[in-house]
Amino acid sequence: MMNRLSRRGFLQVSGLTITGALLASCVPAGGQQGAAPQAAGEPAAGGMSGHLQLWVQAYTPTESMEQGPNNPIPHNMIEVLADEYMESHPGAELEIIRKPANVADHEWIVTQQAGGTIPHIVWSHSFWIQDELDKGWWVALDPYFDQPNPYVEAGQPGSERWLDQFYEIPTEAKRLQDGKLYVVPIDLVTTFFFYNRDIFNEAGVEPPTTYGEWIETQTKLQDFGVIPNARLVWYQSQIGAMLYAKKEEAINKDGGVASLQEVACAIETELYRATNPEFVEWMNMSKNLIQYLAPDWAAANTDFNRKFLNKEVAVFEDGSWRFGSLKADPLVDFEWGSFYAPTITEQDSPFATGRAAPPIGGATAAQWAVSTRSERDGILPLVIDFLRFVTAPQNANRLISELGQFLPNIKGVDVNPDLKEPLRAITEGLGEAGMVTYPDKIGTEQREKIAQVWTDFHLDQITQEEAQQQIDALMTEYATKAIADNGWTCE
Incomplete structure (x- = not known):
């Protein structure tokens, strides 16, 4: 209808x-x-x-x-x-x-x-x-x-x-x-962590810049009696990208958009598999964030924006569209700000390079x-x-x-002043387009099943070993079929 x-x-x-x-x-x-x-x-x-x-x-x-x-x-x-x-x-x-x-x-x-x-x-x-x-x-x-x-x-x-x-x-x-x-x-989008400045000030915390600081900030907010974060969304893929950064040149040889062929071949040649130590670290670092989320983070149709507006959570990971909504909403009665995805430093993980996460978004x-x-x-x-x-x-x-x-x-279209720097980052850098770990680099059927496995793992419904086995099987299933269907050759 x-x-x-x-x-x-x-x-x-x-x-x-x-x-x-x-x-x-x-x-x-x-x-x-x-x-x-x-x-x-x-x-x-x-x-x-x-x-x-x-x-x-x-x-x-x-x-x-x-x-x-x-x-x-x-x-x-x-x-x-x-x-x-x-x-x-x-x-x-x-x-x-x-x-x-x-x-x-x-x-x-x-x-x-x-x-x-x-x-x-x-x-x-x-x-x-x-x-x-x-x-x-x-x-x-x-x-x-x-x-x-x-x-x-x-x-x-x-x-x-x-x-x-x-x-x-x-x-x-x-x-x-x-x-x-x-x-x-x-048009384009990108993502941020929106935070309640009033709660941060009362709890005596600052917006984090690194993964380690993000853990510390959330722990202090939790000790203060506040649910630190509404949900884990795009940052999960950014964690993966930062942990696979040292393999970027081997997987994405031209340094441009990570193509479907390059990702399928990376799976085929085992550069990108759920059995990799980088992937294990990815699972551990993302699982470590779950304890700070809203209790119903995995529930269908949860209104996380409403939770943020009602001051039930201190932080809300969302897209650039939220700037306009928060500014226009007459019910917002607190000071708010935003911070970028916390960087995984070499102190946080031996697999990291210390470079900032690629921005999520683009022409999506x-x-x-x-x-x-x-x-x-x-x-x-x-x-x-x-x-x-x-x-x-x-x-x-x-x-x-x-x-x-x-x-x-x-080109030639005016930009919301709040978003001029994000526009530069998205249009001059590759962002998620260059991310091997971004979900859309794998076919829809396997992508949706992999997302459910991640959720099951985060909810402790399956073990990490079981999650790895299931994700790896789905990755290889996709790569084998995509390579055969498209006649791709992997070097």
Whole structure:
């Protein structure tokens, strides 16, 4: 089931649609490889029209533009942009889809794809798409990225080649095993530890910079009578990355994005296995943090943000989107700050180099994919043109800044002052894209099972030896299949 939204029916679950027409820059054709691109400067066929559906996840308009405790950041810019586009292009229809809130994103996407009702533009993780290439669900976007964006001012990035609008490092990390791009990565995220300054001051502790200091800080907070930390999320992968740092050159020889092939081959050649001493250290150091977490850290649907706002926990590991939410929330009645992932020093572990953890994040927020339904419905030109319109800096700036929760992956877009340094780190460094230990370097099926094994281990439901055996079996199962399916050769 899908709920449809329009600007004119803003408060209704199912609204009117917005009409307009196409300024096309490509022509439709079948096949997952994408339609044949239109020659630069060649006008599209006249009188083109179509009914375009899009689901844009976090950018879906709020049901009200009135700010309040339950609606701290009202937003509707995607509707505004759709209106503007359609007003100047009579003949097309845009329909913004609301996904039911009680259905998981990927579950909904798979169901809609299977039923042939998937929207034409869909938010989706690229690491989901990598396991779906054989299904023929998604359009490879490379031919269109190589064309000009007609909505970008001449001489600016994107005016000759659409792809040039996007920051290179996080965008290139979106390429899948066939070397192609299947998402338009509009914005970026990264992660921090948000902390309650008032509690820290009362407990007499400072934000930690190293793993050892983080243990000491949490112990003091616990002794003070406060639950130190809400949960363990991305820092777990960063711990692994810091402990495998000395093997980076052997695994990721070119020093660039850690490719799926490189990770599979590292598993195959036993450079990256759950039996490695680095992996054992990783398990020990992550398990050591569990004692400081909220009692229900592993429970489904726990509202950790609410715990932080209610001062039930002193620290909350979350994403860059939390800056905007905390600033806008009228119920926040305490001073708060943030600190970066504590570094594992050589004193903390002999496997560490003392270098800071690579930043989590990148182009993992608004990843807008194009379903092959666009080709079947004959509206791929409309889809591509609207994506170019939205990603033009003057339009992307309004979309991203209204929500205030994400970093732009588009050059020339203003940046939330709080996030200027994180933007530099994400766009100039590899971050999670270069992390062998990041979960999306392994297929979805094995990745989800490995995550459950980690949880079982942290909950003492299985021993460390059992966890190692299960994780190692899943890693090798993935690597063997991926190497065979893709014809990869491991040196």
